[in-house]
Amino acid sequence: MTDQGVPLISHLIELRSRILRAVVAILVMFLCLFYFANDLYHWLATPLLAQLPQNSSMIATNVAAPFFTPFKLTLVVSMAAAMPVILHQIWGFISPGLYRHERRLAVPLLVTSVLLFYGGVAFAYYVVFPIAFAFFTSVAPEGVEIATDISSYLDFVLKILFAFGIAFEIPIAVILMCVSGVTTPQKLRQKRPYVIVSVFVVGMLLTPPDIISQTLLALPMWLLFEVGVLMASLYSKSKKDEESEDEAN
Secondary structure, three states: OOOOHHHHHHHHHHHHHHHHHHHHHHHHHHHHHHHHHHHHHHHHHHHHHOOOOOOOOOEOOOOOHHHHHHHHHHHHHHHHHOHHHHHHHHHHHHHHHOOHHHHHHHHHHHHHHHHHHHHHHHHHHHHHHHHHHHHHHHOOOOOOOOOOEHHHHHHHHHHHHHHHHHHOOHHHHHHHHHHOOOOOHHHHHHOHHHHHHHHHHHHHHHOOOOHHHHHHHHHHHHHHHHHHHHHHHHHHHHHHHHHHHHHHO
């Protein structure tokens, strides 16, 4: 075995151990939450149930759906709940290979990205879902009884929650583009009109066809873009100050 192969093997062993720790954390959270699987699903379905006509309910068109649908939701929630442990394992693996200034930037970005993702999910659940489901149930043709399948509902809301979570990562994307040199805060400010049009187009695609829900998504995305530009400007200024101090010394 060559000397070059030893570090590679050690890195692979460390990667395996950290993946196992992350998987164990997910399994522990799953075992803790599985007892409440039906409660979790009822909580997720509450925005739709609140808009259904009186004496209406959701249905299960698959024999195993009453078991596997809450099971799937619990697994997703377990992964979200175990995210701090997963991020800790990721950070422990990549941090030795980063420079000092990269470490200083990576930790805030990792933590902020998770918080922003959770913020997008919460925004979708508490703001968008009530408006969207109220719209969908109000436009049903006369004589059509609304009876949503629980599996279809779960797939739908998970896609929307994930989409909003990703949309709220705009500040992180802006900062990374500026730090990597792809663009600059000044150039992004010049493209602000195009950004505003783009976020409203995204809002139109991700929400029901009404101006209220489109605006509810577009405005936060625009504000998050401005926050990202501001943070990138502060980081660029701080980096220039450090470089000036190093040259002076």
